[in-house]
Amino acid sequence: AIRMTQSPSSFSASTGDRVTITCRASQGISSYLAWYQQKPGKAPKLLIYAASTLQSGVPSRFSGSGSGTDFTLTISCLQSEDFATYYCQQYYSYPRTFGQGTKLEIK
Amino acid sequence: EVQLVESGGGLVKPGGSLRLSCAASGFTFSSYSMNWVRQAPGKGLEWVSSISSSSSYIYYADSVKGRFTISRDNAKNSLYLQMNSLRAEDTAVYYCARSQSSTSCLSYWGQGTLVTVSS
Numbered sequence: 449a450i451r452m453t454q455s456p457s458s459f460s461a462s463t464g465d466r467v468t469i470t471c472r473a474s475q476g477i478s479s480y481l482a483w484y485q486q487k488p489g490k491a492p493k494l495l496i497y498a499a500s501t502l503q504s505g506v507p508s509r510f511s512g513s514g515s516g517t518d519f520t521l522t523i524s525c526l527q528s529e530d531f532a533t534y535y536c537q538q539y540y541s542y543p544r545t546f547g548q549g550t551k552l553e554i555k
Numbered sequence: 556e557v558q559l560v561e562s563g564g565g566l567v568k569p570g571g572s573l574r575l576s577c578a579a580s581g582f583t584f585s586s587y588s589m590n591w592v593r594q595a596p597g598k599g600l601e602w603v604s605s606i607s608s609s610s611s612y613i614y615y616a617d618s619v620k621g622r623f624t625i626s627r628d629n630a631k632n633s634l635y636l637q638m639n640s641l642r643a644e645d646t647a648v649y650y651c652a653r654s655q656s657s658t659s660c661l662s663y664w665g666q667g668t669l670v671t672v673s674s
Binding site: 542 | 590592599600601602605614615616617650655658659660661662663664665666667
């Protein structure tokens, strides 16, 4: 199975900050990577697919990049509603695998 | 509007069985692959199983293979997960999720149903 490793696991930031979350795959997955946002008690929400394509309705302050094994999710100007947990997921092969999550907290 | 509504969760003893259902609406159910993803309390997301639109292709996580069975009824716009030989480590919120048409990522999710395996 392809292992997905996110960093950091958690960190604190302030509204208006620019933040970057990293996801590394244990083997190449081309651009078959998605990012999800999950808020407490809620279902995950798709933010980005194909490593860099913004899902419809997702604010443009979210962006994704990378291919192969190294990927990033960037939030250009944090808003209060962005404090949540973020997961990457590969859909290159089965079993599908998620990163362990990155919890973004308010500083 | 796409809606996915899970049901069937509850408390079950170790070794017991449970059948989860997911009722889909707002899209042509028979055209999309569907998935189950679970999340243990306070933990991350774990993919469980996927089924193609016509049920031709089915995949399972190693952790549930041989114990869980995914199925669908396109006439009823419903997805199912039959869970047998349940273990404490199967305790989780189980989400039904629809695959995106052009990729296999998970574009729509239900609100989840809680399965608790405990004596």
